[in-house]
Each structure stands twice: as C-alpha cells, then as structure tokens.
Amino acid sequence: MEGAISPEFISEAIAKHSTKTAIGAHQIFLGQIRADEKEDGVVQSIEFTAYREMAEKQYAEIREELFESYSLSCMHVYHSLGNIGVGEINLFVFVSSKHRKDATEACRVLVEKIKNELPIWGKEIIGEENYSWKVNR
Amino acid sequence: MEGAISPEFISEAIAKHSTKTAIGAHQIFLGQIRADEKEDGVVQSIEFTAYREMAEKQYAEIREELFESYSLSCMHVYHSLGNIGVGEINLFVFVSSKHRKDATEACRVLVEKIKNELPIWGKEIIGEENYSWKVNR
Amino acid sequence: MTIKVKLFGILADNAQANKIEISDVSTTEELLQKVNRKYPSFESVNYKISVNQDIISNDQKISTDDEIALLPPFSGG
C-alpha cells in the first residue's frame, strides 16, 4: 500500500475480527521507521520501492506454506511503499488463530520471510541531500 | 482494567509510540474470547477475576526479568477484569524494541508468563445459567 | 489464633465467600488441613497457598498479620 500505515487502519483491522468467534489469539507485528544514526547524519525517512508483481506472487506462496504448516484463521500483510517518515509504521503483519501458539509462531516466521524473500527495497533518506540503501541484517 | 479492550484503545497505544524514534519493532499479542463448544452449550462470555495486588507484584517481577533478558524499549500489558463477551479482546500485550528479535521473543515469553504466573481466573459463562471454570492448557 | 483467608475462583465459588476465617492454626499445614476438613470440595482443586502474595510450598508459621490466600490454577489470558 502507498504511504504509512495509520494506527486507525490497524484498529479497524482488529475490529473486523470480532465476529470471527473461533479466533482466540491475534499476533501483530509492526515495523516502525527508526531515526538511526548514520555516518552522514540521522535517517529522516525510508523510501520503499518494490517489484510489485513478483512480491505479490512470492507473498501468495508464503501464505500458502504457512496455512499448510500452522492452524490459522487469518493472515494479513501490509507493507508501505513510498516515503515513510521516522516514527511511522511501514509494516503491519496480522496473524490470527484459535490457540496462541499457531499465530505466534507463524507471525515470527512470516516477518522473517517478508524481510528475506519479498523484492522490496528501502532507501534511507539522511539529512536533506544524502541517502543510503538499507541493508537487512 | 475493567471491561473489554477496545480496538481504539490499542490504536491510541500504538500512536503514542510514534515519537519514540529508537523503536523499530512492535510485537502485539491480543487475546480474544472464543465461542467454544462445551458439553452444556456454547461459551457466551468469560468473567475474569484476579488477586489484584499479587497480580501487580508478579507482573512487576516478570517485567523486570524481561527487561534484563532482552533489549526492550517499552512493555505494556492490559488484562480485562469483569465480564468479557465472545469476540471481545481481554488481553493486550505490547512489547517494543529497536530490533525485532527482542520484541518478538520477549512478547512470546511474556504471554506465556501471564497465562501461567498471574493470579487471574476466568469463569466461562455458558448459555443463560451454566458456567465452568476455565482451564489453561 | 484466627486467620483470615482470601478465596479466589472456583474456591470462592464453592465456599460461596471471598474470605473465610480459620481458627486455632499457627502454620500453613495446619491451616490447609482445617480448610480441607471444613470444605471437602476444595480437595479436588489443585490449589496453592500464598502468604503475603508469595506462593508457599513448604510449611511455615503464620500470624494474623499475614495476608493468606488460596489460589486455584490460574486461567487468565
């Protein structure tokens, strides 16, 4: 999705699940842009770009794998594209299940896969003129 | 806290962290009341009671342990007391850190400890007249 | 010596009270024996005893100043 993910978007997503009364556990991961200190200054924002068609295809495969491995009720992933400022949320991962262990473990694996397997790139904007390409650890 | 935890309460809690620009990851766990099928009927709600003073003391110890074991920025826990209906949220665990692994792992351990170590009891209200005391697995 | 004992969960339910008083006891073991005689239904509950908000597993002396509670298995979350 374009732009930062608002807290209201997250609460609406949660509220939509109140009718799903087989769900006992929601595990949510949020990525927030950090004001990291770099050699040339402090990160102001990160500009995300993606190879969208491939990212969607990869995500569909990951989703299928996780539904096979864990007993899950729901899975939603939103990753921001465009320029996201420090303190804003750029990743919202939302996994729900009957018992907590499935949602907790699947959410952990999913976040790992999003970082390692989706063709998305972050360009860290530093000060007014500088930038550096983000490196995932 | 008394009563169910609203999605708006959760989004406000998230929004408050946007000024903490050293945070890169939020891990959130939500417990939602399930409409489980029991012998005598379907669960309508769970009525939670607690030994409050002891729960607060135990939580303070757990919190201290986790801040020692993981590199965390923030930790918040809200557990509902009173009668919480099916589909409503009765537990909100919110752990934040610079890098995701600390928040993710601490959140998992914290939820486990909340379930096993806090003196809180749930009475499952079934149909109009029946109830049974909840058993944690 | 009369000891006030807080009850929670299914124990409060069975006793129909949040607090009971047990007299002529001076240790946790004596207290538990009297409680189980007075409330036979408690024996099937795998409950623990806390003294001043700490769960106790060994016998220990208690006085009227101590905060004593009987705690069924926790089921929060």
Added chain:
Amino acid sequence: MTIKVKLFGILADNAQANKIEISDVSTTEELLQKVNRKYPSFESVNYKISVNQDIISNDQKISTDDEIALLPPFSGG
C-alpha cells in the same frame, strides 16, 4: 535479440533507469556478462536475476517474451 531488463533499488539508482535494454544475448549468463561490462558499478552489488518473477541461479535461455529483472539484496520490512 534485444532483452528488456527491469532494474530495482541501488541498480536502478546507479543506472539512472528502471529499465535497460541489452542486445545480442540469448542466455542469462550472456546477459549478466554484458550488463556487468556496461555497468561496472553493478559488480559490487550482490544482485540476483529473475526470469518471469522466479530467481534463477543456473544459466538458462531467455527470449524477448521473458520478464527479466535484476534484484539487489532485499531490504523490506
């Protein structure tokens, strides 16, 4: 045969283009050699090549119909 190649991240940045064209190549290996000659700065980037949205590690034939892209290390999330 001229192949269109999508560029992303630091590669698009270095080439100042989201898309380049490489002519007279018929396999991924040939393509990569030409690309690295044309854009020496790419060699320091540990990038991968995808054909029709699948990452390829062995040499394979390509045609103008294939969707080819060069992908620097991912850094989403």
